[in-house]
Amino acid sequence: MRIQIGKFREGENRLVMKTILITGGAGFIGSHVVRRMVKNHPEYNILNLDLLTYAGNLENLRDVDQEPNYSFVRGDISDTEFVNHLFATHPIEGVIHLAAESHVDRSISDPASFIRTNIFGTFNLIHAAKEHWKGQVEGKRFYHISTDEVYGSLGTSGLFTETTAYDPKSPYSASKASSDHLVRAYGHTFHLPVVLSNCSNNYGPNQFPEKLIPLCIHNIRHNKPIPVYGKGENVRDWLYVGDHAAAIERIFHEGKSGETYNIGGNNEWTNIRLIRLLCDLMDSKLGRTPGSSQSLITFVKDRAGHDLRYAIDSSKIQTELGWKPSVDFEEGLARTVDWYLENTAWLENVASGAYEKYYEKQYLLR
Ligand code: NAD
Ligand code: TYD
Numbered sequence: 001m002r003i004q005i006g007k008f009r010e011g012e013n014r015l016v017m018k019t020i021l022i023t024g025g026a027g028f029i030g031s032h033v034v035r036r037m038v039k040n041h042p043e044y045n046i047l048n049l050d051l052l053t054y055a056g057n058l059e060n061l062r063d064v065d066q067e068p069n070y071s072f073v074r075g076d077i078s079d080t081e082f083v084n085h086l087f088a089t090h091p092i093e094g095v096i097h098l099a100a101e102s103h104v105d106r107s108i109s110d111p112a113s114f115i116r117t118n119i120f121g122t123f124n125l126i127h128a129a130k131e132h133w134k135g136q137v138e139g140k141r142f143y144h145i146s147t148d149e150v151y152g153s154l155g156t157s158g159l160f161t162e163t164t165a166y167d168p169k170s171p172y173s174a175s176k177a178s179s180d181h182l183v184r185a186y187g188h189t190f191h192l193p194v195v196l197s198n199c200s201n202n203y204g205p206n207q208f209p210e211k212l213i214p215l216c217i218h219n220i221r222h223n224k225p226i227p228v229y230g231k232g233e234n235v236r237d238w239l240y241v242g243d244h245a246a247a248i249e250r251i252f253h254e255g256k257s258g259e260t261y262n263i264g265g266n267n268e269w270t271n272i273r274l275i276r277l278l279c280d281l282m283d284s285k286l287g288r289t290p291g292s293s294q295s296l297i298t299f300v301k302d303r304a305g306h307d308l309r310y311a312i313d314s315s316k317i318q319t320e321l322g323w324k325p326s327v328d329f330e331e332g333l334a335r336t337v338d339w340y341l342e343n344t345a346w347l348e349n350v351a352s353g354a355y356e357k358y359y360e361k362q363y364l365l366r
Contacts, residue, residue, distance in 0.1 A: 232272030264312025
């Protein structure tokens with residue numbers, strides 16, 4: 001059943017435009033979600049709230065930022081006063097919450113920002129929703145986006161289901177697990193209409209080049225070493241970002257309140273196998289001698305506490321909501337490589353940090 005976000009105004013047979021807050025919309029997944037929602041839902045005012053950290057980049061949204069149903073506000077979800085002010089001044093009826101610190105390696109070197117943004121920031125948002133919706137929850141929805149990493153690490157067999165016990169192993173996954181618990185607790189205690197999803201590793205255009213796939217593309221292009229942690233035997237389940245955005249749109253509208261949906265690509269790869277594939281793909285795209293980029297592969301010290309394997313059972317969303325991945329890995333990877341090779345300015349700009357300085361000047365924090 002489709003959940004109606006917003007209400008019909010008396011005497012009108014058209015749904016009045018509803019304000020949907022999307023947090024983290026300038027980031028990798030968030031920008032794909034914003035684009036999809038802006039294009040598919042002219043009946044919504046899409047309000048993108050993003051702090052524009054190193055990972056947020058408004059260039060990701062150039063093709064939709066002039067649309068009449070899109071607006072942007074720069075702000076910090078961990079700033080309680082700011083979040084309350086935003087809810088007080090905008091008729092927010094739905095929240096799709098993606099803003100987060102998202103990189104495991106950074107959570108090992110700087111856990112504090114993960115606690116602040118992922119836990120306290122999520123608390124601010126869900127608490128503001130509770131306070132401002134004041135029990136008037138019909139037509140409202142708070143959708144929290146999370147990761148499969150909250151379930152911990154699998155051995156060589158088995159899959160994460162929605163009932164797998166939480167067992168986070170990195171400061172990143174622990175902070176996401178904590179935020180998931182908070183959102184569920186608010187749903188339970190205050191009868192807020194919450195919905196959650198936990199997704200596997202995403203890849204695709206606009207991903208910051210600290211994550212494995214864009215980092216490899218960037219380094220191969222520049223003939224720089226490709227750092228492989230440990231022996232490269234860790235396994236990840238990769239999903240094309242557009243398929244995740246489609247799942248988010250589906251869950252936002254059709255997911256059952258109080259429920260969690262696991263999202264995955266059914267597409268497991270050891271890191272080393274994936275990196276070798278990427279090297280070969282890059283060789284062919286760049287006209288290099290087949291096999292030459294593999295010489296860049298460099299085994300380095302393993303990540304501390306490195307989870308061995310993630311793999312998702314996504315049968316619940318497939319059966320109940322009719323979603324399934326649509327982009328196979330070969331096609332998705334080719335599309336991704338093409339995008340990075342066609343958008344070298346984006347990659348160089350992001351990698352150099354120049355865009356950060358630019359945005360510091362362009363957007364002053366409150
Ligand atoms: P990202 O790091 O690319 O983007 C995060 C965005 O949040 C950035 O635009 C950043 O500026 C913004 N942000 C960070 N701190 C903020 C704050 N305090 N206030 C406001 N905005 C802030 O992340 P991503 O990979 O797009 O991930 C988005 C969400 O999806 C996260 O919640 C992440 O946990 C989840 N997720 C990611 C993956 C993945 O493979 N990338 C998989 C499953 C779930
Ligand atoms: P990453 O993209 O950081 O995602 P996550 O840690 O959230 O799964 O890393 C994916 C896998 O690649 C993970 O097993 C760590 C590994 N990895 C490397 O081997 N080298 C690297 O330089 C990076 C960034 C990751």
